[in-house]
Amino acid sequence: MNDATDIPGPEVCIDPERYRVLLEDVADGYYETDLKGNFTFFNGSLCQIFGREPGEIRGQNYRSFMDAANADYALQQLNRVYRTEQGLTDIAWEIVRKDGEVRFLEISANLIYDAAGNKAGFRGISRDVTDKRRIERNNETLFRIAQALPRYRSLDPLLGYITREMREILDAGGASVILLDEAAGEFYFQVAVYDDTEAGRRIKEIRFPADRGIAGQVYRTREPVIVQNTATDPNFFVEVDRQSGYPTHNMLDVPLIASAEPERMIGVLCAVNKKNGVFDDTDVKMLSTIAATVALPIENARITDALKQSYEEVKALNRAKERVIHHLSHELKTPVSVLSASFGLLKKRLPDADERSRRIIERVGRSLDRLLTMQYEIEDILREKDFRTHAMLSTLIDACADALETFAEMDADRPDMAERLRTCINERFGPREATPKRLRLERFVEDRMRELRPKFAHRGCRVMLRTSPASPVFIPPEVLEKIIDGLVRNAVENTPDGGRVEVTVQEGKNGAKLMVEDNGIGISEEDQRLVFESNFTTRETDQYASRNPYDFKAGGRGFDLLRMKIFSERYGFSIGLTSRRRAPASTDAGPRPDEPGIRRDGEAPDDGGGGTSVIVQFLNQDKQDENG
Numbered sequence: 001m002n003d004a005t006d007i008p009g010p011e012v013c014i015d016p017e018r019y020r021v022l023l024e025d026v027a028d029g030y031y032e033t034d035l036k037g038n039f040t041f042f043n044g045s046l047c048q049i050f051g052r053e054p055g056e057i058r059g060q061n062y063r064s065f066m067d068a069a070n071a072d073y074a075l076q077q078l079n080r081v082y083r084t085e086q087g088l089t090d091i092a093w094e095i096v097r098k099d100g101e102v103r104f105l106e107i108s109a110n111l112i113y114d115a116a117g118n119k120a121g122f123r124g125i126s127r128d129v130t131d132k133r134r135i136e137r138n139n140e141t142l143f144r145i146a147q148a149l150p151r152y153r154s155l156d157p158l159l160g161y162i163t164r165e166m167r168e169i170l171d172a173g174g175a176s177v178i179l180l181d182e183a184a185g186e187f188y189f190q191v192a193v194y195d196d197t198e199a200g201r202r203i204k205e206i207r208f209p210a211d212r213g214i215a216g217q218v219y220r221t222r223e224p225v226i227v228q229n230t231a232t233d234p235n236f237f238v239e240v241d242r243q244s245g246y247p248t249h250n251m252l253d254v255p256l257i258a259s260a261e262p263e264r265m266i267g268v269l270c271a272v273n274k275k276n277g278v279f280d281d282t283d284v285k286m287l288s289t290i291a292a293t294v295a296l297p298i299e300n301a302r303i304t305d306a307l308k309q310s311y312e313e314v315k316a317l318n319r320a321k322e323r324v325i326h327h328l329s330h331e332l333k334t335p336v337s338v339l340s341a342s343f344g345l346l347k348k349r350l351p352d353a354d355e356r357s358r359r360i361i362e363r364v365g366r367s368l369d370r371l372l373t374m375q376y377e378i379e380d381i382l383r384e385k386d387f388r389t390h391a392m393l394s395t396l397i398d399a400c401a402d403a404l405e406t407f408a409e410m411d412a413d414r415p416d417m418a419e420r421l422r423t424c425i426n427e428r429f430g431p432r433e434a435t436p437k438r439l440r441l442e443r444f445v446e447d448r449m450r451e452l453r454p455k456f457a458h459r460g461c462r463v464m465l466r467t468s469p470a471s472p473v474f475i476p477p478e479v480l481e482k483i484i485d486g487l488v489r490n491a492v493e494n495t496p497d498g499g500r501v502e503v504t505v506q507e508g509k510n511g512a513k514l515m516v517e518d519n520g521i522g523i524s525e526e527d528q529r530l531v532f533e534s535n536f537t538t539r540e541t542d543q544y545a546s547r548n549p550y551d552f553k554a555g556g557r558g559f560d561l562l563r564m565k566i567f568s569e570r571y572g573f574s575i576g577l578t579s580r581r582r583a584p585a586s587t588d589a590g591p592r593p594d595e596p597g598i599r600r601d602g603e604a605p606d607d608g609g610g611g612t613s614v615i616v617q618f619l620n621q622d623k624q625d626e627n628g
Contacts, residue, residue: 029126032112035119037062037078049105049128051097065095074107078122081109085119093126101277104133131282138286141169145293154308155301159191162294166271167193169290170283173273174246176203177256177298178215180267185210187219187268199246206243213237214253215268222265224254224288226279248272252279254287258299266299325378336371343368366548377563434476436571441512441618442467442505444477448484449503456550460497463488467505470512471620475571483567486560487516487614493554494612495520511620515613522610523579564616572619579612 029046033039038061047054050065063071070093077091087110095103108124145165152158159177166175174194178187188207194200210216214225217235230236230248241248249272256267269291271279347361449465456463473480491501495518504515548554561577568575 029128030123031126032121032123033062034121035082037075037122040121041123046126049103049126050095051099051101051103056098066093067096070094077107078109081111081122082119085111087111087124097277099277102130103128104130134282134286138169138289141165141286142289142293145290149294149297152297153301153304155298155305156191158294158297158301160193162269162290162298163191163193166269166287166290169286170252170271170279171275172252172271173275174200174271176270176272178253178268178270179256179298179302180210180219180265181207187213187215190267194246196246199244203240203244203246206240208237208240213240214251215270218253218255218268219265222255222257222263224252224284226284227251228278250274250279252283252287254284254291256291256295256298258295266295266302332371332375336368336375340368340372369549377560434479436474436476438472438474439477439480441470441473441480441514444480445484445503445505445514448481449488452485452488456492459492459550459552461492461495461499461501463492463501463503465503468507470505470507471618473512473573473618473620475573475618479567479571483564483616484514486564487514487616489550490560491516491518491520491612491614492550493552494518494522496552508617511618513618514616517611517613519611522581522612523577524581527581528577528579568616574617575614576617577612577614580610 026043027045029049030041030043031039031046032041038059039057040059042054042057044054047057050057062074066074074091074093077088081088087108089106089108091107091109093105093107095105097103106127106129109122110124111119112121112123114120145162148161149158152161163175163177166172174192174196176189176192176194179190180187184207186207187210189204192200192203194203208215210219214227214233214235214237216237218225225235227233227236228250230238230251236248251270251272252274253268253270255265256269258264258266269287271283271287274283343364347365350357350361353361446465446467449463453463488501488503495501499519501516501518501520504513504517506513506515564575567573
């Protein structure tokens with residue numbers, strides 16, 4: 001402080017020594033300047049605020065401690081006081097301390113008059129509000145971050161936002177999010193924002209061991225670390241600077257902990273090269289608070305990105321699978337058709353085959369029929385007809401019709417071979433559009449069951465039909481036929497002789513309802529979750545027997561229920577299944593009627609029984625119109 005002779009004029013009616021003691025005890029800085037702004041008097045608190053010794057302030061102009069913009073602003077405010085002779089309070093000044101740190105001050109300014117009443121200078125109080133301003137700014141930043149986080153679902157945009165906020169709030173040359181790859185035991189820079197953009201790009205390519213560097217120290221201790229001089233810190237990993245080409249002088253790292261119980265660290269928030277001053281405890285608190293705020297969103301974004309990647313991989317696999325299925329479906333179509341036609345010719349040429357040959361022919365016929373049926377079911381599932389194949393073959397037949405007919409006429413039994421071949425191509429390859437029609441479900445089911453009964457007449461299980469009037473359904477007849485055939489066939493094939501299958505049509509809550517119930521072998525609870533998902537079968541393949549359709553354990557192709565599920569999505573009905581599994585019978589013939597699990601009419605199933613119930617609920621016409 002200056003000596004007592006510098007104490008202002010006679011208007012201050014106070015003992016100079018008491019005046020000195022009073023000013024020294026005040027926490028705020030007191031200052032006096034001449035009209036040019038040169039400091040003539042000040043107390044110790046001002047020296048502490050400026051971070052300088054008294055000799056470094058005395059006689060210096062206030063502009064020496066500010067940048068040009070702040071100095072011009074201060075001059076405008078002092079000129080205002082000079083012109084108006086009215087004091088000002090809460091003038092905002094930014095000064096630069098000797099150590100380079102920027103401090104925010106609130107200044108008051110009043111005129112000083114000499115003994116003659118002339119304007120002689122300025123005096124006022126200086127209050128350091130840096131911490132207050134920083135807290136307010138930090139709170140604003142945290143509030144802004146908390147509001148912004150829900151907008152970022154993917155990891156890189158989220159981390160880009162976080163690092164930009166870190167760099168700005170900490171006034172740092174660079175900021176990065178260093179994530180932990182637990183499997184590899186390495187750290188990697190997922191996102192980095194540097195004042196040197198090229199360095200920021202290069203640093204994202206760097207990985208380093210999780211036990212190295214300041215990040216490794218944070219990983220071991222789970223505590224923040226400030227490094228004021230990287231050149232003297234033994235833990236600093238200089239290899240990162242070498243690879244990035246960006247020199248790090250000082251840095252602050254804090255842990256990213258996604259969960260407290262059990263504590264799981266996922267990475268580190270890192271700020272480097274403080275532009276003004278050095279990193280301090282306030283910066284640690286700020287960055288730690290940001291880390292606590294963003295750790296869980298970062299982890300969630302990582303999981304979301306991993307799920308998206310897995311989903312895209314599954315989609316790619318599904319596309320590849322569909323391409324393979326399409327390819328196999330089309331590749332099978334021609335040889336199976338040729339085999340079927342050839343087999344038909346062979347049967348005609350062996351009309352008087354012996355019993356053994358007849359059985360062989362029957363087995364071959366059943367296998368070919370199963371292949372053809374499987375082919376049609378796959379077509380219904382894929383629902384993509386190869387019109388190009390149809391057009392190509394039709395064109396070929398048109399072009400070759402005369403020649404084919406000439407060859408056909410050589411065989412008196414086949415004068416229409418070209419037309420027969422054309423018909424075959426149309427059936428195998430031609431487009432078939434399913435047109436929905438308004439149908440009475442109970443009548444349709446009754447007619448269809450009359451057609452199906454001869455096919456399972458050789459079975460010893462009872463198949464009962466119960467129908468009552470129900471709302472009309474709007475669905476292609478051929479689709480409804482496939483649904484009924486598939487459900488009845490599955491029920492019969494999975495019900496041993498002596499069992500019972502019930503087919504019921506009645507009015508449901510929103511329209512007609514079709515139910516097919518059996519007390520057969522049933523489906524396990526675990527398998528019921530998968531029954532509509534793929535080519536699921538209720539029995540293991542090694543338990544199949546090569547039998548006629550509708551035989552017990554005839555061998556399932558596994559596409560029926562998947563096809564029905566696809567139909568339900570296409571034509572707006574719902575299909576559901578409930579089932580109870582029982583131990584499979586020890587013989588192919590299945591249990592006899594008096595064995596556990598089989599009901600006679602009017603009897604309830606015993607505790608060891610099984611069975612399956614499939615319910616198809618259609619929407620009536622009005623409901624379908626409402627649902628589009």
